[in-house]
Amino acid sequence: MKQLARLGLGLLLSTGLATAHAEEVKIGMITTLSGGGSHLGVDVRDAFLLAIEQSGRDDIEVLVQDDARKPDLARNLANEFMQRDEVDLMTGIIWSNLAMAVVPSVVRQGTFYLSPNAGPSALAGRMCHANYFNVAYQNDNLHGAMGAWMKEQGYERPLIMAPNYPAGTDALAGFKHLYEGEVADELYTQMGQTDYAAEIAQIRASDADSLFFFLPGGMGISFMKQWQNAGVELPVFGAAFSFDETLIKAVGEAAIGARNTSLWAYDLDNDTSRAFVESFQQAYDRMPTLYAAQGFDTANLILSALGKAHPDDQDAFREALREADFDSVRGEFRFGPNQHPIQDIYVREVVAGEDGEPTNRLLGIAVEDIQDIYYPDCKM
């Protein structure tokens, strides 16, 4: 009898603990907050925390760690989050090479991962996973959209250039897929390269009629500044990764005239976006970039799913995420079968703003409802 009572008490205690645990949601965010290109991670984090704060929920704990853009460090942090902190979901990674190092093992071990930026092709196709959601884009999206748009504008021999890493090769593959024509040449640069004299000389020596490049973070700043003084007169195109609001301020005048594709623009005409821009500026006193928009959407997607189920109930929570039942700052947003977005991509032009500093202005839609090309490889 005594033993039975003890057992009963034990059961009671353990269920009590389980419910206490079930109410709380722990989100682990590993992102790049230091070193080159850290403004991407800072924007994702700030917007993510802003959305959580706006939701008014105090049962969500967000743990933030800096990966310093190092794959090995990111991996260690992910293990710490899973084993020590027992987080329910993870998010935050900016760079595709880091995502490839972290995401597969995280989702295999049964933790949800929502990418607010990196979208390597492998994770959209062959290595897709039921617990992996990409809330930003597949890496190709913006580049492919620019390819389609340049084709439509009548450019015939673009020279295309990107750094030699997963997102770089994805970028050029995506561009060529929707451009569907001959390109003048393909140049691959080194990751983190700062001097582009050699590439500029090769561009000059080519017979290209336009330049499309993908150089995210500080690489784009260096390139554009050197490009301006080189005296090569080719129109410049790119994806928003080289022309976000922070970068073009650092590039200065040299950025003006460049056209770029983005999944979001701060002058987009919808209420969610306007409210987001206003609250972000109020909270952080700067213009949000597309990375901020992605961080904000990621948080709101998580919040919408948490309204329906707790991540401990994996199937219900996954279903709730798939529905994407939230107001995106991009307007329409839905997931394809590989849990990557199907969305409109916009074209923007860098112009001189009212204060004389460069800023992006929305030109229009480049491609409607773009979807990545890897989803047929995804067996889920």
Next chain:
Amino acid sequence: MSATLFLEQLINGLQLGTMLFLMASGLTLVFGVMGLINLAHGSFYMVGAYITAAITAASGSFMLGLGAGLLGAAAVGALVELIVIRRLYHRSHLDQVLATFALILIFSEGTRWLFGASPLWLSTPEWLSGYVTLPGDARYPLYRLVIIGVGITVAVGLYLLISRTRLGMRVRAGESDREMIGALGIDISRLYTAVFALGAGLAGLAGTMVGALQSVQVGMGEPVLILAFVVIVIGGIGSIKGALLGALLVGVVDTLGRVFLPLFFRGFLPPSEATDVGAALASMLIYILMAVILAFKPKGLFTVND
């Protein structure tokens, strides 16, 4: 591949070389005179660029910023020598490496704390923008030619300083026999501070010149530092002449290798793989060069007493 492309890349190599020389000359002097391995040399490069960016933004004058960056980096160098480096001369090289590595972390975090993580805006001044037309109708950025000019001026200046002045005489004496010049009644600690500040100032100048061309950000000095070490090993530790020749050699070999090796492999490989293989080989090229030179001249191209 045209002759113009080759000419342009050759000048690019010279430009990289002269910039490396500005870094390497300070490094080699400090190592030669004081026997100190200074990993934090790249931090002075960054400090120079940040001071220039800040002063240029505040005053609107690039030249004022440049002067401030150079003197500021020298002043920070002198301060660091007085506070930290001074205590390291008699310690082992491992201690020096550890302590100066700590300095890198302190400078990087300090800079981030002061200026934020985003890159700073620093552009070439209006009158140095644009390009000049080279023979064969190639256009070359004026600013890069100016960097070459500054590098050559500094090289000549350093040569005169070392060979013709009293300070230079002491530096040479210090390289030959450290104990002896102290015994001869020369205030060795002042000499050390001066040499260290000179090296830091030159690194700051390099950081400024390059920062205007590329971007001013935390950690910008470390990739250059590695190349600068290769340069001084090739050139012979302590030798300014060696640093100049080594820098030009590394600059030209690195640039030409980076461009023409991928082009070569594209003859029979797809572009992204050709770049991979070519770039991997190109980045090895300077180390191969170093190995070959050291095999024949174990002390580098020039030894101090040449």
